[in-house]
Amino acid sequence: MTPYLRLRSTSEADDSEKALLDSHGLGIQESLSFMSIYSRDALxxxxxxxxxxxxxxxxxxxxxxxxxxxxxxxxxxxxFHWSPMIETFKYEWTSLDPSVQSVYTSPPSDEVEAAWDELWNYGAIGIDDDKVNLLNKSNEVQWVHLDSDKPRYGGKIGALYEGYHRLHCLSLLRQYTFKDSYDFSDRRFWYQAPDVLFEHVEHCIENIRSIIHCNADVTPYLIERDLHSDMHHMRLNLNKSAKCRNWDNIMRYGRENTLPVHFAGTAE
Known part of the structure; x- marks a missing residue:
């Protein structure tokens, strides 16, 4: 049988507590008064x-x-408007110097075109219908929905990222300046009739102009003396630092999360 210890009775507990108080020279009334004062101080x-x-x-x-x-x-x-990509943004301070030559400023070649394509040439994404209001749009519009047989995108509204679109526009303007010296006939959008292609170029000019106006950069460019010229002419120092979104992350997101589309805009 498991042994149990007998609990003290109430009278025994009262007697032991009274003895403890008496040993400290406190009667019951004094102890209650002391505890009341202590409680008020604590409160x-x-x-x-x-x-x-x-x-x-x-x-x-x-x-x-x-x-x-x-x-x-x-x-x-x-x-900025909501975007599925917005939580992936990472910002970093970067030095921007337009005087530095890069592959993007080189004359057209297979290598140059591939480099430009890697910047922007990605597919569509799927947007849930309940996210349309976050883009200040309405579901009353007949949006194009992606094929339902695509598990990740099926039934969602097809969309393209504006950042990729702007780089496409810049690339198209670049190509258009070389149209008489380089064959772009196998490149995207160059299958269009000349007048349609020119309208596309005009659209891109307006798109780039409007976004520059919208995101007007008011960073001062300082004027310096050009000590390498005989006349010490003045020139703008166009080198600046800026806090930029990490484009490598944006390209990685494009590779991993977009769905290829046909030129006509329908999902493959």
Whole structure:
């Protein structure tokens, strides 16, 4: 049989507690009075310091909400439309110097065209119908939905990313300047009739102009003396630092999350 210890009776507990109080020279009334005073002091301290503790905690939360990594995401969400890609954005400070030559400024070649294609030539994405309002659009429009046999995109609204579209426009303008010296007939969009292609070029000019106006950069370019010229002419120092979205991440997202489309705009 499992042994159990007998609990003290109430009278035994009262006797032992009274003996403990007596040993400290306190009667029951004095002890109750002492405990009452102690409780009031504790409550006074709680009510005195609780508001201050609450303010300090709220201030800490407020400061933490503006830590750099989180602030970038908050600003992006506040300043731009919703996008499936928006949470993947990573920002970094970059030096921009247009005087530096790159493959993108070289004359057309297979290598150059491939480099440009890698920047922008990706497919469509699928947008859920309940996200349309986040783009300031309406479901009253007859949007094109992607084929339902694509598990990841099926039934969703087809869409393209604007950043890729702008780079396509810039690439098309670049190609158009070389149209008399390089054969682009096998390149995307060059199958169009000359007048349709020219309208496409005009559209791209307007697209780039409008976005430059919308995102007007007011960074001052400083004027410097060109010490390498005989006359020490003045020139703009176009080298600047800027906080940019990491385009490598954007290209990686395009490779992993888009669906190829036909030139006519229908999903493959």
């Amino acid at each position: 006074d301290m709680i009510f005195t310091w609780s508001p201050a503790a609450f303010i300090v905690a709220a201030l800490c939360i407020f400061i933490l909400s503006f830590l750099p990594g989180d602030l970038d995401q908050k600003c992006t969400a506040r300043m």
